[in-house]
Amino acid sequence: xxxAPLRTTGAAxxxxxxxxxxTLAFAFNFPPxxxxxxxxxxxxxxxxxxxxxxxxxxLEDKSSIQLVVATVKSLQGGDIETFANELFxxxxxxxxxxxxxxxxxxxxAEHKVRIEVGYGLEGTLTDALSSVIIQSAVLPRFKAxxxxxxxxxxxxxxxxxxxxxxxxxxxxxxxxxxDTG
Numbered sequence: 001x002x003x004a005p006l007r008t009t010g011a012a013x014x015x016x017x018x019x020x021x022x023t024l025a026f027a028f029n030f031p032p033x034x035x036x037x038x039x040x041x042x043x044x045x046x047x048x049x050x051x052x053x054x055x056x057x058x059l060e061d062k063s064s065i066q067l068v069v070a071t072v073k074s075l076q077g078g079d080i081e082t083f084a085n086e087l088f089x090x091x092x093x094x095x096x097x098x099x100x101x102x103x104x105x106x107x108x109a110e111h112k113v114r115i116e117v118g119y120g121l122e123g124t125l126t127d128a129l130s131s132v133i134i135q136s137a138v139l140p141r142f143k144a145x146x147x148x149x150x151x152x153x154x155x156x157x158x159x160x161x162x163x164x165x166x167x168x169x170x171x172x173x174x175x176x177x178x179d180t181g
Contacts, residue, residue, distance in 0.1 A: 028083060028090075030091075031070070033068070033091045035053065036053050036068055037052055037053050037056070037069045038070045039069075040072050041106065041108050041109070042071075043108055043151075044151060045148045047148075048149070048151065048152055049148075051152060052069055052155050055155055056068070056069070056155070059159050063100075063162065064095060065102065066095070066100065067101075067102040067155070067162075068093055068102070068103055069106075069151060069155060070087065070105050071105075071106040071107075071147075071151075073109060074109055074110070075110050080112040080113075084103055087116075088101065088103045088118070091103070093118065094121075098120045099119045100118055100121055101117075101118040102115065102118065102158060102162070103116040103117075104155060106151065108142075108147065114134075115130035115133065115134065121162070125158065129161050133157035133158060137153040137156070137157045138150040
């Protein structure tokens, strides 16, 4: 009987912590979904934005996959994974039954990039492939202060994978030259 208050207090603390964490997840102030490209950070050129929007529309028309590019001014104190996941859910990307949405998120102030994928596409656009696209196509352009170019190359990479062409995004195996002489 002496343990009952401790268990109740422990349960109350657990509920309070859960509620506090849940509140943090919903505390983000997300930009509205205004189109296939939401450039809140204003890092894309108008020409690049138009080119990317055309590519995203073509992808959606051909496959029903909804790929959205978002640049944000800030992650608002959150980490990129949580922010991307919550934004993906807030915008309800992709078809509900197919869960075929993709979010390409850029947070230039924090130097973060993430490709968030709906469950229906996780087998095609894996975390490993997303990482290779970001590391090899996006970040080199970003390091050269070419955000538009990095976003375009990243979108091209994502579209090529979603279209079934993963050869450019697989790790290259180094062939060892043995001296047989």
